[in-house]
Amino acid sequence: MGEASKLHIFLFPYMAHGHMIPTLDMAKLFSTKGAKSTILTTPLNAKILEKPIKSFNEDNPGLEDITIHILHFPCTELGLPQGCENTDFFFSNPDLNTGDLNRKFLLSMEYFKAQLEQLLETVRPDCLVANMFLPWATKLAEKFGVPRLVFHGTGYFSLCASHCLRLHKPYKNVASSSEPFVIPELPGDIVITEEQVIEKEAESVMGKFMKELRDSERSSFGVLVNSFHELEPAYSDFYKSSVAQRAWSIGPLSLGNREFKEKAERGKKASIDEHECLKWLDSKRRESVIYLSFGTMLSFNNEQLVEIAAGLDMSGHDFIWVVNKSGSQGDKEEWLPEGFEEKMKGRGLIIRGWAPQVVILDHQAVGGFLTHCGWNSLLEGVASGLPMVTWPIGAEQFYNEKLVTQVLKTGVSVGVKKMMKPDGDFITKEKVEKAVREVMAGEEMRKRAKQLADMAKDAVREGGSSDIEVNRLMEELKLVRLQKEEEKRS
Numbered sequence: 345m346g347e348a349s350k351l352h353i354f355l356f357p358y359m360a361h362g363h364m365i366p367t368l369d370m371a372k373l374f375s376t377k378g379a380k381s382t383i384l385t386t387p388l389n390a391k392i393l394e395k396p397i398k399s400f401n402e403d404n405p406g407l408e409d410i411t412i413h414i415l416h417f418p419c420t421e422l423g424l425p426q427g428c429e430n431t432d433f434f435f436s437n438p439d440l441n442t443g444d445l446n447r448k449f450l451l452s453m454e455y456f457k458a459q460l461e462q463l464l465e466t467v468r469p470d471c472l473v474a475n476m477f478l479p480w481a482t483k484l485a486e487k488f489g490v491p492r493l494v495f496h497g498t499g500y501f502s503l504c505a506s507h508c509l510r511l512h513k514p515y516k517n518v519a520s521s522s523e524p525f526v527i528p529e530l531p532g533d534i535v536i537t538e539e540q541v542i543e544k545e546a547e548s549v550m551g552k553f554m555k556e557l558r559d560s561e562r563s564s565f566g567v568l569v570n571s572f573h574e575l576e577p578a579y580s581d582f583y584k585s586s587v588a589q590r591a592w593s594i595g596p597l598s599l600g601n602r603e604f605k606e607k608a609e610r611g612k613k614a615s616i617d618e619h620e621c622l623k624w625l626d627s628k629r630r631e632s633v634i635y636l637s638f639g640t641m642l643s644f645n646n647e648q649l650v651e652i653a654a655g656l657d658m659s660g661h662d663f664i665w666v667v668n669k670s671g672s673q674g675d676k677e678e679w680l681p682e683g684f685e686e687k688m689k690g691r692g693l694i695i696r697g698w699a700p701q702v703v704i705l706d707h708q709a710v711g712g713f714l715t716h717c718g719w720n721s722l723l724e725g726v727a728s729g730l731p732m733v734t735w736p737i738g739a740e741q742f743y744n745e746k747l748v749t750q751v752l753k754t755g756v757s758v759g760v761k762k763m764m765k766p767d768g769d770f771i772t773k774e775k776v777e778k779a780v781r782e783v784m785a786g787e788e789m790r791k792r793a794k795q796l797a798d799m800a801k802d803a804v805r806e807g808g809s810s811d812i813e814v815n816r817l818m819e820e821l822k823l824v825r826l827q828k829e830e831e832k833r834s
Protein backbone atom coordinates (compact mmCIF):
# COMPACT_ATOMS: atom_id res chain seq x y z
CA MET A 345 0.00 0.00 0.00
CA GLY A 346 1.38 3.44 -0.91
CA GLU A 347 2.36 5.69 2.00
CA ALA A 348 -0.07 8.42 0.94
CA SER A 349 -3.04 6.08 0.84
CA LYS A 350 -2.44 4.71 4.32
CA LEU A 351 -4.72 5.92 7.06
CA HIS A 352 -2.83 8.11 9.51
CA ILE A 353 -4.00 7.87 13.10
CA PHE A 354 -2.98 10.12 15.99
CA LEU A 355 -2.95 8.41 19.36
CA PHE A 356 -2.94 10.58 22.46
CA PRO A 357 -2.71 8.48 25.63
CA TYR A 358 -3.08 9.67 29.20
CA MET A 359 0.36 9.68 30.75
CA ALA A 360 0.02 6.59 32.95
CA HIS A 361 1.33 3.10 32.20
CA GLY A 362 -2.18 1.63 32.33
CA HIS A 363 -3.05 3.86 29.37
CA MET A 364 0.23 4.06 27.48
CA ILE A 365 0.67 0.28 27.30
CA PRO A 366 -2.65 -0.45 25.53
CA THR A 367 -2.10 2.62 23.32
CA LEU A 368 1.12 1.18 21.95
CA ASP A 369 -0.63 -2.17 21.48
CA MET A 370 -3.31 -0.31 19.55
CA ALA A 371 -0.76 1.36 17.28
CA LYS A 372 0.68 -2.08 16.49
CA LEU A 373 -2.77 -3.42 15.76
CA PHE A 374 -3.52 -0.54 13.39
CA SER A 375 -0.23 -1.22 11.66
CA THR A 376 -1.28 -4.81 10.97
CA LYS A 377 -4.33 -3.27 9.28
CA GLY A 378 -2.20 -1.05 7.05
CA ALA A 379 -2.50 2.21 8.99
CA LYS A 380 0.30 4.33 10.39
CA SER A 381 0.20 5.85 13.84
CA THR A 382 1.76 8.81 15.58
CA ILE A 383 1.79 8.64 19.36
CA LEU A 384 1.72 12.05 21.04
CA THR A 385 3.55 12.20 24.33
CA THR A 386 6.20 13.93 26.44
CA PRO A 387 10.00 13.36 26.42
CA LEU A 388 10.21 10.98 29.40
CA ASN A 389 7.28 8.89 28.20
CA ALA A 390 8.75 8.82 24.71
CA LYS A 391 11.87 7.25 26.19
CA ILE A 392 9.77 4.35 27.52
CA LEU A 393 8.08 3.84 24.17
CA GLU A 394 11.18 4.15 21.99
CA LYS A 395 12.56 0.66 22.58
CA PRO A 396 9.40 -1.35 21.84
CA ILE A 397 8.65 0.85 18.84
CA LYS A 398 12.17 0.33 17.52
CA SER A 399 11.79 -3.43 17.94
CA PHE A 400 8.43 -3.34 16.20
CA ASN A 401 9.75 -1.30 13.29
CA GLU A 402 12.77 -3.62 12.97
CA ASP A 403 10.52 -6.67 12.92
CA ASN A 404 8.39 -5.04 10.22
CA PRO A 405 11.04 -3.66 7.86
CA GLY A 406 9.99 -1.03 5.40
CA LEU A 407 6.84 -0.14 7.26
CA GLU A 408 8.02 2.25 10.00
CA ASP A 409 4.36 2.64 10.80
CA ILE A 410 4.69 3.88 14.35
CA THR A 411 6.32 7.17 15.25
CA ILE A 412 6.31 9.43 18.28
CA HIS A 413 5.66 13.15 18.29
CA ILE A 414 7.13 14.77 21.38
CA LEU A 415 5.04 17.35 23.22
CA HIS A 416 6.28 20.08 25.53
CA PHE A 417 5.18 19.70 29.18
CA PRO A 418 6.82 22.21 31.54
CA CYS A 419 6.20 20.41 34.86
CA THR A 420 7.43 23.09 37.24
CA GLU A 421 5.55 25.88 35.44
CA LEU A 422 2.43 23.78 35.83
CA GLY A 423 3.04 23.40 39.56
CA LEU A 424 4.24 19.79 39.30
CA PRO A 425 7.59 18.40 40.48
CA GLN A 426 10.35 18.36 37.88
CA GLY A 427 10.16 15.14 35.82
CA CYS A 428 6.53 14.42 36.75
CA GLU A 429 5.41 13.31 33.30
CA ASN A 430 3.68 10.09 34.27
CA THR A 431 1.38 9.17 37.17
CA ASP A 432 4.00 6.60 38.09
CA PHE A 433 6.11 9.50 39.39
CA PHE A 434 3.82 9.99 42.37
CA PHE A 435 2.07 6.63 42.68
CA SER A 436 5.28 4.69 43.15
CA ASN A 437 6.59 7.15 45.72
CA PRO A 438 4.85 6.84 49.06
CA ASP A 439 6.57 9.97 50.33
CA LEU A 440 4.51 12.19 48.01
CA ASN A 441 0.95 13.43 48.45
CA THR A 442 -0.51 11.36 45.66
CA GLY A 443 -4.10 12.65 45.93
CA ASP A 444 -3.17 16.29 45.32
CA LEU A 445 -0.62 15.53 42.64
CA ASN A 446 -3.00 13.20 40.85
CA ARG A 447 -5.67 15.91 40.60
CA LYS A 448 -3.20 18.58 39.52
CA PHE A 449 -1.61 16.25 36.97
CA LEU A 450 -4.98 15.36 35.47
CA LEU A 451 -6.03 18.99 35.15
CA SER A 452 -2.63 19.90 33.64
CA MET A 453 -3.51 17.92 30.54
CA GLU A 454 -5.24 21.08 29.26
CA TYR A 455 -1.80 22.49 28.65
CA PHE A 456 -1.58 20.28 25.55
CA LYS A 457 -4.53 21.98 23.84
CA ALA A 458 -2.54 24.54 21.82
CA GLN A 459 0.05 21.97 20.71
CA LEU A 460 -2.62 19.53 19.64
CA GLU A 461 -4.50 22.22 17.75
CA GLN A 462 -1.42 23.17 15.80
CA LEU A 463 -0.62 19.55 15.01
CA LEU A 464 -4.12 18.77 13.82
CA GLU A 465 -4.09 21.81 11.61
CA THR A 466 -0.78 21.01 9.96
CA VAL A 467 -0.89 17.21 9.74
CA ARG A 468 -4.65 16.60 9.34
CA PRO A 469 -4.61 12.94 10.37
CA ASP A 470 -7.50 10.67 9.44
CA CYS A 471 -8.43 10.16 13.05
CA LEU A 472 -7.52 11.13 16.61
CA VAL A 473 -7.76 8.46 19.31
CA ALA A 474 -7.56 10.47 22.50
CA ASN A 475 -7.83 9.23 26.04
CA MET A 476 -11.05 10.01 27.90
CA PHE A 477 -9.18 12.40 30.20
CA LEU A 478 -8.70 14.81 27.28
CA PRO A 479 -12.31 15.96 26.83
CA TRP A 480 -11.40 19.12 24.90
CA ALA A 481 -9.92 16.92 22.14
CA THR A 482 -13.34 16.31 20.55
CA LYS A 483 -13.97 19.99 19.75
CA LEU A 484 -10.41 20.59 18.56
CA ALA A 485 -10.58 17.63 16.21
CA GLU A 486 -13.97 18.70 14.94
CA LYS A 487 -12.55 22.10 14.01
CA PHE A 488 -10.31 20.38 11.47
CA GLY A 489 -12.79 17.72 10.41
CA VAL A 490 -10.83 14.96 12.16
CA PRO A 491 -12.96 12.20 13.73
CA ARG A 492 -12.15 11.84 17.43
CA LEU A 493 -12.38 8.42 19.04
CA VAL A 494 -12.43 8.04 22.83
CA PHE A 495 -10.34 5.42 24.61
CA HIS A 496 -11.36 4.78 28.22
CA GLY A 497 -8.97 1.98 28.97
CA THR A 498 -11.61 -0.01 30.82
CA GLY A 499 -14.16 -2.64 29.71
CA TYR A 500 -17.88 -2.65 28.90
CA PHE A 501 -19.05 -3.98 32.24
CA SER A 502 -17.65 -1.09 34.25
CA LEU A 503 -18.73 1.50 31.67
CA CYS A 504 -22.29 0.15 31.89
CA ALA A 505 -22.22 -0.10 35.69
CA SER A 506 -21.08 3.54 35.89
CA HIS A 507 -23.87 4.58 33.57
CA CYS A 508 -26.59 2.82 35.57
CA LEU A 509 -25.27 4.04 38.92
CA ARG A 510 -25.14 7.61 37.68
CA LEU A 511 -28.60 7.43 36.23
CA HIS A 512 -30.45 5.75 39.10
CA LYS A 513 -28.31 6.68 42.12
CA PRO A 514 -29.48 3.57 44.00
CA TYR A 515 -26.95 4.22 46.77
CA LYS A 516 -29.18 7.06 47.94
CA ASN A 517 -31.82 4.57 49.04
CA VAL A 518 -29.77 2.39 51.36
CA ALA A 519 -29.57 2.64 55.12
CA SER A 520 -25.79 2.43 55.29
CA SER A 521 -22.81 2.65 52.96
CA SER A 522 -22.08 -1.04 53.51
CA GLU A 523 -25.59 -2.29 52.69
CA PRO A 524 -25.61 -4.29 49.46
CA PHE A 525 -27.98 -3.33 46.63
CA VAL A 526 -28.59 -4.46 43.07
CA ILE A 527 -27.51 -2.05 40.31
CA PRO A 528 -30.77 -1.09 38.54
CA GLU A 529 -31.11 -1.74 34.80
CA LEU A 530 -27.70 -3.38 34.54
CA PRO A 531 -28.06 -6.96 33.25
CA GLY A 532 -27.19 -9.72 35.71
CA ASP A 533 -28.55 -8.39 39.04
CA ILE A 534 -25.12 -7.20 40.10
CA VAL A 535 -24.71 -6.56 43.82
CA ILE A 536 -22.50 -3.77 45.15
CA THR A 537 -22.31 -1.33 48.08
CA GLU A 538 -22.10 2.46 48.22
CA GLU A 539 -18.55 2.40 49.54
CA GLN A 540 -17.43 0.76 46.30
CA VAL A 541 -19.12 3.29 44.03
CA ILE A 542 -17.22 6.16 42.40
CA GLU A 543 -20.17 8.02 40.89
CA LYS A 544 -21.25 9.68 44.13
CA GLU A 545 -19.62 13.06 43.86
CA ALA A 546 -21.31 14.75 40.92
CA GLU A 547 -20.87 18.23 42.41
CA SER A 548 -17.16 17.98 43.21
CA VAL A 549 -14.41 19.28 40.89
CA MET A 550 -13.81 15.71 39.74
CA GLY A 551 -17.53 15.08 39.31
CA LYS A 552 -17.82 18.12 37.03
CA PHE A 553 -14.73 17.06 35.12
CA MET A 554 -16.24 13.61 34.60
CA LYS A 555 -19.40 15.22 33.22
CA GLU A 556 -17.29 17.15 30.74
CA LEU A 557 -15.76 13.81 29.67
CA ARG A 558 -19.17 12.32 29.02
CA ASP A 559 -20.34 15.34 27.05
CA SER A 560 -17.25 15.23 24.87
CA GLU A 561 -17.76 11.52 24.33
CA ARG A 562 -21.33 12.05 23.14
CA SER A 563 -20.19 14.35 20.36
CA SER A 564 -17.20 12.19 19.40
CA PHE A 565 -16.98 9.71 16.50
CA GLY A 566 -17.26 6.80 18.95
CA VAL A 567 -15.52 4.73 21.58
CA LEU A 568 -12.77 2.11 21.30
CA VAL A 569 -12.99 -0.60 23.94
CA ASN A 570 -10.18 -2.95 24.87
CA SER A 571 -12.42 -5.98 25.24
CA PHE A 572 -14.00 -8.70 23.14
CA HIS A 573 -17.66 -9.40 22.64
CA GLU A 574 -17.65 -12.97 23.97
CA LEU A 575 -16.22 -11.90 27.33
CA GLU A 576 -19.07 -9.61 28.27
CA PRO A 577 -21.77 -9.95 25.59
CA ALA A 578 -24.68 -8.62 27.66
CA TYR A 579 -22.69 -5.54 28.59
CA SER A 580 -21.23 -4.87 25.17
CA ASP A 581 -24.80 -5.03 23.78
CA PHE A 582 -26.13 -2.82 26.57
CA TYR A 583 -23.34 -0.29 26.06
CA LYS A 584 -23.87 -0.10 22.34
CA SER A 585 -27.64 0.20 22.61
CA SER A 586 -28.07 2.36 25.70
CA VAL A 587 -24.87 4.18 26.61
CA ALA A 588 -22.65 5.15 23.68
CA GLN A 589 -23.78 5.85 20.14
CA ARG A 590 -21.00 3.81 18.60
CA ALA A 591 -18.32 1.53 20.00
CA TRP A 592 -15.83 -0.95 18.61
CA SER A 593 -14.40 -3.89 20.59
CA ILE A 594 -10.77 -4.24 19.61
CA GLY A 595 -9.23 -6.45 22.31
CA PRO A 596 -7.64 -8.06 24.09
CA LEU A 597 -4.94 -5.71 22.84
CA SER A 598 -2.20 -7.50 24.78
CA LEU A 599 -2.64 -10.56 22.56
CA GLY A 600 -1.09 -8.65 19.66
CA ASN A 601 2.27 -9.19 21.41
CA ARG A 602 3.24 -12.66 20.26
CA GLU A 603 7.02 -12.74 20.63
CA PHE A 604 8.87 -12.96 23.93
CA LYS A 605 10.67 -9.65 23.29
CA GLU A 606 7.42 -7.81 22.66
CA LYS A 607 5.87 -9.13 25.84
CA ALA A 608 8.96 -8.35 27.86
CA GLU A 609 9.23 -4.77 26.59
CA ARG A 610 5.78 -3.58 27.66
CA GLY A 611 5.94 -0.55 29.95
CA LYS A 612 8.97 0.25 32.06
CA LYS A 613 12.18 -1.70 32.04
CA ALA A 614 11.67 -4.77 34.21
CA SER A 615 13.39 -4.77 37.60
CA ILE A 616 14.33 -8.43 37.09
CA ASP A 617 16.13 -10.09 34.22
CA GLU A 618 13.31 -11.63 32.16
CA HIS A 619 15.34 -14.77 31.44
CA GLU A 620 16.09 -15.26 35.15
CA CYS A 621 12.43 -14.94 35.84
CA LEU A 622 11.60 -17.54 33.22
CA LYS A 623 14.28 -19.87 34.56
CA TRP A 624 12.72 -19.61 38.00
CA LEU A 625 9.28 -20.37 36.56
CA ASP A 626 10.65 -23.25 34.47
CA SER A 627 11.69 -24.95 37.70
CA LYS A 628 8.10 -24.97 38.96
CA ARG A 629 5.27 -27.43 38.47
CA ARG A 630 2.47 -26.57 36.05
CA GLU A 631 -0.11 -24.16 37.51
CA SER A 632 1.56 -24.16 40.93
CA VAL A 633 2.55 -20.48 41.22
CA ILE A 634 0.34 -17.53 42.12
CA TYR A 635 1.30 -14.14 40.66
CA LEU A 636 0.46 -11.01 42.69
CA SER A 637 0.44 -7.50 41.31
CA PHE A 638 -1.43 -4.35 42.27
CA GLY A 639 -0.82 -2.42 39.07
CA THR A 640 0.92 0.90 38.74
CA MET A 641 -1.06 3.16 41.00
CA LEU A 642 -0.57 1.98 44.50
CA SER A 643 1.75 1.28 47.37
CA PHE A 644 0.42 -0.46 50.48
CA ASN A 645 1.62 0.54 53.91
CA ASN A 646 4.18 -1.70 55.58
CA GLU A 647 1.65 -3.29 57.91
CA GLN A 648 -0.41 -4.57 54.97
CA LEU A 649 2.68 -5.78 53.12
CA VAL A 650 3.78 -7.80 56.15
CA GLU A 651 0.31 -9.34 56.34
CA ILE A 652 0.33 -10.29 52.65
CA ALA A 653 3.73 -11.92 53.15
CA ALA A 654 2.39 -13.96 56.07
CA GLY A 655 -0.74 -14.96 54.12
CA LEU A 656 1.36 -16.17 51.21
CA ASP A 657 3.56 -18.17 53.56
CA MET A 658 0.49 -19.78 55.14
CA SER A 659 -1.06 -20.62 51.77
CA GLY A 660 1.80 -23.00 51.04
CA HIS A 661 1.86 -21.93 47.40
CA ASP A 662 4.82 -20.72 45.41
CA PHE A 663 4.47 -17.11 44.34
CA ILE A 664 5.79 -14.14 42.38
CA TRP A 665 4.90 -10.91 44.12
CA VAL A 666 5.42 -7.49 42.56
CA VAL A 667 5.85 -4.68 45.05
CA ASN A 668 5.52 -1.33 43.33
CA LYS A 669 7.39 0.65 45.90
CA SER A 670 10.23 3.09 45.61
CA GLY A 671 11.40 5.94 47.84
CA SER A 672 12.63 5.57 51.37
CA GLN A 673 10.24 2.75 52.35
CA GLY A 674 11.24 0.59 49.41
CA ASP A 675 14.12 -0.82 51.35
CA LYS A 676 13.33 -4.49 51.97
CA GLU A 677 14.35 -4.57 55.63
CA GLU A 678 11.72 -1.99 56.47
CA TRP A 679 8.67 -3.94 55.44
CA LEU A 680 9.34 -7.64 55.06
CA PRO A 681 8.96 -9.82 58.13
CA GLU A 682 12.33 -10.69 59.59
CA GLY A 683 13.99 -13.50 57.61
CA PHE A 684 11.03 -13.80 55.21
CA GLU A 685 12.99 -13.78 51.98
CA GLU A 686 15.48 -16.38 53.25
CA LYS A 687 12.64 -18.56 54.47
CA MET A 688 10.85 -18.26 51.13
CA LYS A 689 13.99 -18.86 49.07
CA GLY A 690 13.01 -21.04 46.16
CA ARG A 691 9.31 -20.69 47.01
CA GLY A 692 8.74 -17.04 46.42
CA LEU A 693 10.13 -14.40 44.10
CA ILE A 694 9.66 -10.77 45.11
CA ILE A 695 10.03 -8.23 42.33
CA ARG A 696 10.55 -4.70 43.62
CA GLY A 697 9.45 -2.28 40.92
CA TRP A 698 8.37 -3.50 37.48
CA ALA A 699 7.64 -7.08 36.44
CA PRO A 700 7.43 -8.45 32.90
CA GLN A 701 3.79 -9.20 33.65
CA VAL A 702 2.56 -10.76 30.42
CA VAL A 703 5.66 -12.98 30.18
CA ILE A 704 4.87 -14.27 33.67
CA LEU A 705 1.12 -14.68 33.20
CA ASP A 706 1.69 -16.68 30.01
CA HIS A 707 4.02 -19.18 31.68
CA GLN A 708 2.54 -22.60 32.29
CA ALA A 709 3.79 -22.67 35.90
CA VAL A 710 1.47 -19.81 36.80
CA GLY A 711 -1.88 -21.06 38.03
CA GLY A 712 -3.53 -18.00 39.57
CA PHE A 713 -3.44 -14.22 39.62
CA LEU A 714 -4.05 -12.01 42.63
CA THR A 715 -4.95 -8.68 41.01
CA HIS A 716 -6.13 -5.20 41.93
CA CYS A 717 -8.53 -5.51 38.98
CA GLY A 718 -7.07 -2.75 36.81
CA TRP A 719 -8.67 -3.50 33.46
CA ASN A 720 -5.43 -4.23 31.60
CA SER A 721 -4.32 -6.73 34.21
CA LEU A 722 -7.72 -8.33 34.42
CA LEU A 723 -7.88 -8.78 30.67
CA GLU A 724 -4.32 -10.08 30.54
CA GLY A 725 -5.31 -12.61 33.22
CA VAL A 726 -8.32 -13.62 31.13
CA ALA A 727 -6.17 -13.98 28.01
CA SER A 728 -3.81 -16.25 29.95
CA GLY A 729 -6.67 -18.41 31.21
CA LEU A 730 -6.11 -17.71 34.89
CA PRO A 731 -8.50 -17.82 37.83
CA MET A 732 -8.12 -14.75 40.02
CA VAL A 733 -8.15 -13.45 43.54
CA THR A 734 -9.66 -9.95 43.36
CA TRP A 735 -8.30 -7.15 45.52
CA PRO A 736 -9.68 -3.85 44.18
CA ILE A 737 -8.21 -0.63 45.52
CA GLY A 738 -10.04 2.28 43.87
CA ALA A 739 -11.15 3.78 40.54
CA GLU A 740 -13.52 1.40 38.66
CA GLN A 741 -11.76 -1.67 40.04
CA PHE A 742 -14.67 -2.74 42.29
CA TYR A 743 -16.88 -2.91 39.19
CA ASN A 744 -14.28 -5.01 37.38
CA GLU A 745 -14.18 -7.28 40.40
CA LYS A 746 -17.93 -7.92 40.11
CA LEU A 747 -17.45 -8.98 36.50
CA VAL A 748 -14.98 -11.63 37.65
CA THR A 749 -16.79 -12.84 40.77
CA GLN A 750 -20.46 -12.44 39.80
CA VAL A 751 -20.57 -12.77 36.01
CA LEU A 752 -17.58 -14.77 34.74
CA LYS A 753 -17.25 -16.69 38.01
CA THR A 754 -13.54 -17.15 37.47
CA GLY A 755 -12.36 -15.70 40.75
CA VAL A 756 -12.96 -15.01 44.41
CA SER A 757 -12.72 -11.78 46.35
CA VAL A 758 -10.05 -11.43 49.01
CA GLY A 759 -12.72 -9.57 50.96
CA VAL A 760 -11.98 -5.87 50.45
CA LYS A 761 -15.12 -3.89 51.28
CA LYS A 762 -14.19 -0.33 50.45
CA MET A 763 -11.83 1.90 48.49
CA MET A 764 -8.36 2.35 49.87
CA LYS A 765 -8.80 6.13 49.95
CA PRO A 766 -9.55 7.65 52.37
CA ASP A 767 -9.24 4.81 54.85
CA GLY A 768 -9.42 1.38 53.12
CA ASP A 769 -9.70 -2.07 54.67
CA PHE A 770 -6.97 -4.02 56.31
CA ILE A 771 -6.87 -7.54 54.91
CA THR A 772 -5.69 -10.19 57.35
CA LYS A 773 -3.24 -12.97 56.51
CA GLU A 774 -6.02 -15.50 57.04
CA LYS A 775 -8.09 -13.87 54.30
CA VAL A 776 -5.11 -13.85 51.92
CA GLU A 777 -4.40 -17.51 52.66
CA LYS A 778 -8.04 -18.57 52.20
CA ALA A 779 -8.54 -16.76 48.89
CA VAL A 780 -5.23 -17.97 47.44
CA ARG A 781 -5.95 -21.58 48.42
CA GLU A 782 -9.49 -21.40 47.02
CA VAL A 783 -8.41 -20.01 43.65
CA MET A 784 -5.46 -22.35 43.22
CA ALA A 785 -7.67 -25.37 43.99
CA GLY A 786 -10.77 -24.21 42.08
CA GLU A 787 -11.05 -26.63 39.16
CA GLU A 788 -14.38 -25.23 37.93
CA MET A 789 -13.04 -21.67 37.93
CA ARG A 790 -9.92 -22.80 36.10
CA LYS A 791 -11.97 -24.61 33.48
CA ARG A 792 -14.08 -21.52 32.82
CA ALA A 793 -10.98 -19.30 32.76
CA LYS A 794 -9.41 -21.52 30.11
CA GLN A 795 -12.53 -21.40 27.98
CA LEU A 796 -12.44 -17.59 28.13
CA ALA A 797 -8.78 -17.57 27.11
CA ASP A 798 -9.65 -19.66 24.05
CA MET A 799 -12.43 -17.23 23.19
CA ALA A 800 -10.04 -14.30 23.62
CA LYS A 801 -7.56 -15.82 21.18
CA ASP A 802 -10.34 -16.58 18.71
CA ALA A 803 -11.60 -12.99 18.92
CA VAL A 804 -8.31 -11.51 17.67
CA ARG A 805 -7.69 -14.16 14.98
CA GLU A 806 -8.48 -13.31 11.39
CA GLY A 807 -12.26 -13.40 11.13
CA GLY A 808 -12.72 -13.29 14.92
CA SER A 809 -15.13 -10.81 16.52
CA SER A 810 -12.54 -8.16 17.46
CA ASP A 811 -10.71 -8.58 14.16
CA ILE A 812 -13.96 -7.92 12.31
CA GLU A 813 -14.62 -4.80 14.36
CA VAL A 814 -11.16 -3.37 13.72
CA ASN A 815 -11.64 -3.97 10.00
CA ARG A 816 -15.00 -2.24 10.19
CA LEU A 817 -13.42 0.72 11.94
CA MET A 818 -10.72 1.01 9.28
CA GLU A 819 -13.36 0.92 6.54
CA GLU A 820 -15.38 3.64 8.24
CA LEU A 821 -12.32 5.86 8.59
CA LYS A 822 -11.50 5.34 4.92
CA LEU A 823 -15.03 6.34 4.05
CA VAL A 824 -14.71 9.54 6.06
CA ARG A 825 -11.52 10.30 4.19
CA LEU A 826 -13.19 9.69 0.83
CA GLN A 827 -16.08 11.95 1.74
CA LYS A 828 -13.67 14.69 2.76
CA GLU A 829 -11.77 14.35 -0.51
CA GLU A 830 -15.00 14.55 -2.47
CA GLU A 831 -16.12 17.63 -0.55
CA LYS A 832 -12.79 19.26 -1.35
CA ARG A 833 -13.19 18.52 -5.06
CA SER A 834 -16.74 19.83 -5.30
Ligand SMILES: O=c1ccn([C@@H]2O[C@H](COP(=O)(O)OP(=O)(O)O[C@H]3O[C@H](CO)[C@@H](O)[C@H](O)[C@H]3O)[C@@H](O)[C@H]2O)c(=O)[nH]1
Nearest residue numbers: 362365497498639640641698699701718719720721739740
Ligand atom coordinates in the same frame (compact mmCIF):
# COMPACT_ATOMS: atom_id res chain seq x y z
O1 LIG B 1 5.05 -4.59 37.30
C1 LIG B 1 4.22 -4.36 36.42
C2 LIG B 1 3.01 -3.69 36.67
C3 LIG B 1 2.14 -3.49 35.62
N1 LIG B 1 2.44 -3.93 34.38
C4 LIG B 1 1.51 -3.66 33.27
O2 LIG B 1 0.94 -2.39 33.46
C5 LIG B 1 -0.43 -2.38 33.11
C6 LIG B 1 -1.23 -1.93 34.31
O3 LIG B 1 -2.53 -1.63 33.94
P1 LIG B 1 -3.77 -1.97 34.89
O4 LIG B 1 -3.72 -3.37 35.28
O5 LIG B 1 -5.00 -1.56 34.17
O6 LIG B 1 -3.52 -1.18 36.20
P2 LIG B 1 -3.41 0.40 36.53
O7 LIG B 1 -2.17 0.92 36.03
O8 LIG B 1 -3.71 0.54 37.97
O9 LIG B 1 -4.65 0.98 35.69
C7 LIG B 1 -5.35 2.19 35.70
O10 LIG B 1 -5.95 2.25 34.41
C8 LIG B 1 -6.82 1.15 34.11
C9 LIG B 1 -7.29 1.31 32.68
O11 LIG B 1 -8.07 2.44 32.53
C10 LIG B 1 -7.97 1.08 35.11
O12 LIG B 1 -8.75 -0.05 34.86
C11 LIG B 1 -7.41 1.05 36.53
O13 LIG B 1 -8.48 1.09 37.48
C12 LIG B 1 -6.47 2.21 36.77
O14 LIG B 1 -5.89 2.12 38.08
C13 LIG B 1 -0.75 -3.79 32.65
O15 LIG B 1 -0.69 -3.84 31.25
C14 LIG B 1 0.38 -4.64 33.23
O16 LIG B 1 0.70 -5.76 32.44
C15 LIG B 1 3.62 -4.60 34.13
O17 LIG B 1 3.88 -5.02 32.99
N2 LIG B 1 4.47 -4.80 35.16
